[in-house]
Amino acid sequence: xxxxxxxxxxxxxxxxxxxxxxxxxxxxxxxxxxxxxxxxxxxxxxxxxxxxxxxxxxxxxxxxxxxxxxxxxxxxxxxxxxxxxxxxxxxxxxxxxxxxxxxxxxxxxxxxxxxxxxxxxxxxxxxxxxxxxxxxxxxxxxxxxxxxxxxxxxxxxxxxxxxxxxxxxxxxxxxxxxxxxxxxxxxxxxxxxxxxxxxxxxxxxxxxxxxxxxxxxxxxxxxxxxxxxxxxxxxxxxxxxxxxxxxxxxxxx
Numbered sequence: 432x433x434x435x436x437x438x439x440x441x442x443x444x445x446x447x448x449x450x451x452x453x454x455x456x457x458x459x460x461x462x463x464x465x466x467x468x469x470x471x472x473x474x475x476x477x478x479x480x481x482x483x484x485x486x487x488x489x490x491x492x493x494x495x496x497x498x499x500x501x502x503x504x505x506x507x508x509x510x511x512x513x514x515x516x517x518x519x520x521x522x523x524x525x526x527x528x529x530x531x532x533x534x535x536x537x538x539x540x541x542x543x544x545x546x547x548x549x550x551x552x553x554x555x556x557x558x559x560x561x562x563x564x565x566x567x568x569x570x571x572x573x574x575x576x577x578x579x580x581x582x583x584x585x586x587x588x589x590x591x592x593x594x595x596x597x598x599x600x601x602x603x604x605x606x607x608x609x610x611x612x613x614x615x616x617x618x619x620x621x622x623x624x625x626x627x628x629x630x631x632x633x634x635x636x637x638x639x640x641x642x643x644x645x646x647x648x649x650x651x652x653x654x655x656x657x658x659x660x661x662x663x664x665x666x667x668x669x670x671x672x673x674x675x676x677x678x679x680x681x682x683x684x
Contacts, residue, residue, distance in 0.1 A: 442510050442584075443503035443577050449476060450581025451508060456483040458511040465492045465505030473505060501574055513584045515571050521562065521589040521597060525604045528559065532627040533675055534606060536562045538594060538643045539634035540664055543569050547578025548665035549632075554582035556672035561586060564594045568634075598646040601629050610639050610647035611667060619651040624675040632664050632671075 439460070442448060451459060462480045464473055466489040480487050495503055516524075535553045540546050546569050553561050569575060570590060576583040591597040598608055609622060610631040631647055633639035638661075644650065653667060662670075 439509060439511055440573055441499045442508045442512065442573065443499050443501065443506060444580070445472060445476065445504050445506050446580035447577050447584065448506050448508045449479075450584045451510060452476070452479050452483060452485070454584055455513075456480075456485055458513075459485050460509045460511075461486045461488060463488045463490050463495060463498070463507040463509070465495055466490060467492050468505040476506060499573065501577060503577075512571065512576065513588075516560075516587055516589045517565075518589075518591050518593075518597070520587075521560075521591060522600060524560065524587070524589075525600055532606070533558045533672070534560055534562060534601060534629040535668060535672065536594070536598060536601075536608070536629050536631040537568070537664070537668075538631065538639050539564060539568045539637070540632075541567070541569050542635055543572050543574040544578050545635060545663065545665045547575040547580075547583070549668045550575070550579040550582040550586055550588070552665065552669035552672050554579075554586040556669075556676055558586065558672065560589055562589045562591060562594070562597050562629075565590050565592050595642050595646045598629070598631070598643070602646075602648065607649070608647045609671075610644055610650045611652065611671060612639055612644065612650045613652050613661060615650035615652040617649065617651045618654050619671055619674055620654070622649065622651055624678050628675055630668065630671045630675070632668050635664055636661075 442451060462485050464477055477487055495507055498507060535558050550561060571583055571588060606627040606629050608629040608631055653670060
């Protein structure tokens with residue numbers, strides 16, 4: 432690793448590397464592919480990298496496993512990862528794009544697989560960005576980036592110092608915050624999400640912190656007629672994000 436590259440990291444998994452090649456190939460210093468893989472999908476990935484002048488190395492699967500932990504699918508990219516944005520960037524984005532109307536706010540999600548899945552759903556739903564707290568929450572780790580299947584390379588992620596303050600900034604720009612809470616009386620299906628919306632979900636097992644809950648404009652729950660008391664946060668996020676889309680599509684262009 433060269434001087435000035437201490438922030439560089441391995442991005443792995445076919446979806447993630449493919450997304451990075453499409454959107455920002457200059458961030459990749461080298462691409463490593465398992466010599467045991469010769470299928471069409473990997474060959475297409477290698478051809479794309481070569482067209483984009485990205486150096487490609489053939490390594491054994493054992494050598495790849497010595498570089499990263501987790502299911503790398505035989506593809507690794509040594510890259511400058513997508514930047515994690517902060518408070519100043521969020522303020523600027525809200526000033527420039529007040530009309531952006533769908534945000535996902537995650538209050539203390541600590542499981543990288545859950546955060547990665549949330550990012551994937553948020554990007555698929557067309558969210559403007561995801562806001563996470565700087566403390567007591569997972570950041571954009573290699574596992575998060577891999578699970579997100581490339582969404583972390585496309586979707587802006589804002590890691591803010593004070594989550595409550597960030598929510599107030601959303602409100603100041605006309606974004607209505609709905610917190611997901613199992614004890615709420617209102618169903619998410621009874622709310623109108625056609626205006627600027629921020630969906631706020633809490634940590635695994637703990638839900639929303641009291642401070643975060645107080646900053647929400649309204650609280651809502653997902654009706655659960657079965658015996659389970661709660662859903663995985665990434666599943667709940669996906670349901671709510673696409674309920675927003677359902678309402679907006681039903682309302683017409």
